[in-house]
Amino acid sequence: MTRVQQPNTLAVWRRLHVRAALLAAPLLMLLGAGMYVLMQHYSAQTALEAGQRMNLGLAQYVVDHQEPGLLDAQGKPSSARVRELAMHVMKINPAVEVYFLDRQGRVVAHALEGLKGPDPVGSQVDLGPVRQLLAPAPGTTPSFPLLGTDPIQPNRSNTFSVASLMSSAGAIDSYLYIVLNGRLVQSEAASLDNSRTLQAMALAAAVASLLAATVLWLVWRHLTRPLRQLTDELSAFRGEGNAVQAIRGDEIEVLRVSVRDLQNRIARQFQALDDSDRQRRELVSNISHDLRTPLSNIRGYIETVMLRSDALDADARATHLRTALRHVDLLGKRVRDLFELSKLDAGRATPQTEVFCLAELLQDVVQNYQLTAQQRGIALHLSTGSQAKARVLADIAMIERVLQNLIDNALRHTGAGGTVELAIENHGAFMNISVSDTGQGIRSEHLPHIFERYWRAPEVGDLGAGASSGLGLAIVKRILELHGSAVNVHSEHLRGTRFGFELPQAT
Structure with a gap:
């Protein structure tokens, strides 16, 4: 007994638009996360640049408005004047940190109150960025933010403002080195990393990514509707009278398999047409032969009886007639077989x-x-x-x-x-x-x-x-x-x- 398996509808999660949306969602979320990190980085860089440009002349301003006596006869900063300087500078900008450097870039004094950890006195500051800011090469301008050494954290760069302190002979004797993004600003920035604003921004990026994936899903669903309809129609056509295996894949894979099956079916149908045409010709030839042979025999025996009736006795005449009748029965049987088979093939029976x-x-x-x-x-x-x-x-x-x-x-x-x-x-x-x-x-x-x-x-x-x-x-x-x-x-x-x-x- 033949059993027909009807084609199954393509599973929802295998649909092309669903798979595209599922693939796009994590990509969009990764893109949103990347954009968030880049925005956070460049916003921090922009803030550093803006702060450095605004306070670029802070060190020179302090030097220009400082009363004489900051440095003693040996060129070392006076502790009392340094504390006084620190008080005034901290009033102007509590986030800055003031250091005094010798000509080699070593820290010789600072104006840090309540310092915890190692004392930065004696720490080495890279003078390359200092010279780049004080005396840039002809025809060039410094690229901001310009980062220099942070004496408290030597492994971490920071924005700064610097001014040179001249000796009585007019040579650079030392430097006033001000770190603009001090510990106070860094601690505040660290606390902002977990602020609700940043959390809200991250949540907004995730929601925007999901909304974008949803919009893409709706757009792709609309655009692929004709493809889905064509796929369903081809799947239904493949399933007519045939056992159809389930296809693992999206609409494109279903179309590929369906088109291949249609090609095979068309090739078989052309072959069937050729076979049918050959069988039709053979059928006409066979029918002509099968009908002509008994008809010729019947005609022969009847003509014999008619032409030689006087020469045939009763037994011979009866034999000829019985033979003709047997051929008539054979002819009738073949005609009935042909009629029965034609009814079966035409679906009338x-x-x-x-x-x-x-x-x-x-x-x-x-x-x-x-x-x-x-x-x-x-x-x-x-x-x-x-x-x-x-x-x-x-x-x-x-x-x-x-x-x-x-x-x-x-x-x-x-x-x-x-x-x-x-x-x-x-x-x-x-x-x-x-x-x-x-x-x-x-x-x-x-x-x-x-x-x-x-x-x-x-x-x-x-x-x-x-x-x-x-x-x-x-x-x-x-x-x-x-x-x-x-x-x-x-x-x-x-x-x-x-x-x-x-x-x-x-x-």
Whole structure:
């Protein structure tokens, strides 16, 4: 029995727009996080640059407005004046830190109150940025923010303002070095890293990314709607009358597989058209031959009776007429076979199913062929192990026609002394019916062709009386297809053949 699996609708998460949105969402979130980090970095850099530009002349301002006596005769800053200087500078800008450097850049004094940790006195400050700010190369300007050494944290750069302190001889004796982004500003900036504003910005970036992914999902869903419709239509078309396997992939993969299947189907249909055209030509030729031969024989015998009626005795005339009548019966049988097969192929004959006893039908068919089998010396019987009470659901007239054709075929290819046996076997939900013979058998290379119209094995002849029309097995195959069943054949050359098929048991 053939079973058709209908195509499944493509899973939602495999849809192209859904997969694109799922892929875009984390990418957008990563992009948002990257933009957030860059914004935070460049905003900090911008703040540093703005602060340095605003306070660039702070050190020089302090030096210019400082009363004499900041440095003693040895060029060292006075501790009292340094504390006084620190007080005034801290009033102007509490975030700055004031240092005094010698000519080599070592810290010799500072104005830090409440210092915790190592004393920066003696720390080395890189003079490269200092000279770059005080005396830039001709034709160049410093690039801000210009970072210098932070004496408290030597491994960390910071913005600064610097002014040189001259000796009485006019040479640079020391430097006033002011760190603009001091500890107070750094601690405040660190506390702002966990502020609600930054958390809100991060949340806003995440929400914006999700909203962007949602918008992209809606846009892609709208743009891919024709693609989804085409995919569903092709999937439905692939599923008509075929077992369709589920496809793991999006619409494009479904389209690729569907187009490939359509190409194969079209190629098979073209091949079927070629085969049909070939069979049509062969059918016309075979019909012409099959009808012409008995018609010629009938005409010959009738003309003989008419032309030689005076020369023929009563027995000869009766023999000629009986022979002509036999050819008329053969001609009628072939016409009926052609008419029946054409009705089956055109779909005008549909099974009228009913429940009936299978064993009784087989007994009736065996009884009808018993005399013919005895005349040919063939033992025809129903297997003793068959199910006597087997009941099936089928069209009894069509199944009888199947059994008649199979028995007729078996008797025709079985010689005298052979056996033709019918059997019924219980296969659960189905009953298996078989017709076996001990006749000539069929060669393996001929098995694929035995259900073709008018096909006959070239070296096999009919052992019984009468010739085959070549349509019997084609009718059997078509009737069983209408019942949702199929005929299977097992044969060995010169050892016999077995035809079998299944019918559903009646519940």
